[in-house]
Amino acid sequence: MDLAERIKQWTEQHNDMIVEGMVDLLQIPTIYEEETVSEEAPYGEGIANGLAWMKERADQDGFKTFNDKGQYLVIELPASEKTDKRIDVVGHMDVVSVGDGWNYDPFGAEIVGDNLYARGAQDMKVAVWLSYVSLLLIKEMDLTLTHNLRLVVGTDEESSFEDIVYYVEQNGLPNFMFTPDSSFQITLGEKGDAAFSLEGQIQSTIVDTIKTFNSENAINDRVDVILKEEAIDKVTEALEELTFKHALVGNSLTIYGKSAHSSKPELGENALAHLFKLLAEKLDEEWAVPFNAAFNDYNGAGLNLKPHYEPMGSPTVNPSQCHLTDGELRLVVDIRFPNPVTKDQLQTTLASKFPNFTIENHFHFPPTEISMDNPYVNQLMGVYDDWIAEDQPAFYSGGITYAKLFQGVGVAFGITYLNDGMENRAHQADEYFNLSAMPTVLGALTDAMVRLVQL
Secondary structure, three states, X not given: OXXXXXXXXXXXXXXXXXXXXXXHHHOOOOEOOHHHOOOOOOOOHHHHHHHHHHHHHHHHOOOEEEEEOOOEEEEEEOOOOOOOOEEEEEEEOOEOOOOOOOOOOOOOOEEEOOEEEOOOOOOOHHHHHHHHHHHHHHHHHOOOOOOEEEEEEEOOOOOOOHHHHHHHHHHOOOOEEEEOOEEOOEEEEXXXXXXXXXXXXXXXXXXXXXXXXXXXXXXXXXEEEEEOHHHXXXXXXXXXXXXXXXXXXXXXXXXXOEOOEOOOHHHOEOHHHHHHHHHHHHOOOHHHHHHHHHHOOOOOHHHOOOOOEOOOEOOEXXXXXXXXXXXXXXXXXXXXXXXXXXXXXXXXXXXXHOOOOEEEEEEEEOOEEOOOOOHHHHHHHHHHHHHOOOOOOOEEEOOOOHHHHHOOOEEEEOEEOOOOOOOOOOXXXXXXXXXXXXXXXXXXXXXXXXXXXXO
8 A cells, every 4th residue: 555545544544533633623712812822832821721731632642752841742753763853833822812703603613514613723733733643644554764754833923923943943944944924835934924014103183093803914804083072073974885784872883894814815805094084085185095005905005116027926015003192193004025126125115105113013024035955845836746746836925934933944734725625714703624635635634744754
């Protein structure tokens, strides 16, 4: 029996265990919680509980494990003979905030038909769990491994990446790594990511306060505004001409959008962009005019960016968070940018557009690329051909993954693909995983690990 058949047979025999584990992990709310941060739980109790659950499971299954100060968990399968060669498969336990608009409990892990609904189903707790199952499958097959094989589970991918920065500092670079935090085919490179905060005083005749609720790397899906009493009638009249979803009760205005990943604004609807347009174009708010001009095009025309750059593609500009209190405004903008755009170029442009605001860059990774000639990359291309076999070229991504931290020896690979029966719902309401895709995804992940550790 060849490897592919062994993988398929094992998957069929262990289907119930695989799904039950997936459900159990998804039911743990692994969102960053500042109020429960401690030395043992640097990103809050929820994420720490998820890491503890994974470690307990791996310990029971006989793996070597190591939880390093709550920053990351290592689950290791050693090589057949002593060696320093290492393959890392790296994922993250943390998930983005839930947001509005769910029809299912975000941490209920409810199965409806073939769909398993939960925050983290696509980004990326299912992928973490299936990567663990692949490790278990390889362990039970008792194959000859020329590299040590690690599953590394991080805890802060959706925010700072400090967890895996620390991991690389402590463990050094592997010979190769991949993260199943994207889609099949292989991701040859990732656009840069720069997040900026704009802070300054404004004078408004319309609004007293502005408040948002989502993560900075998600398209804004809700903004709450407290209006000045004398502006209510004017706002009511202006809203009659607009089509976006909103609710006005007394002097409280809520504008609704649709959440999506910050790198895919075309899949969402930005409530903050709606607010800036309303204020600038319908209510003659002078302070809002430059905000509307800068951020009304999500491909960055308002920041003097081209709509497309070869070979990486289009930039994306996402005003994601905004808070206004006592005339002090703070806006966070997340920008994904291809070569040859740079962080310094973006900061200079923002400073020119908002001369009365303080512009600070608080998160930055430059664009990264890897060569098609890398032998490990060639192995993953073969896995794609054998398991997925869709006519998709290797591509460049606007998503930012842990691969960026591995300095040219890492890529994103999996887990979604064109015919997987799933709509892209990462960072959106009613996120789900189609269980009918599980055997293909698990097969591809397992085969990928085997080929890499036997190279």
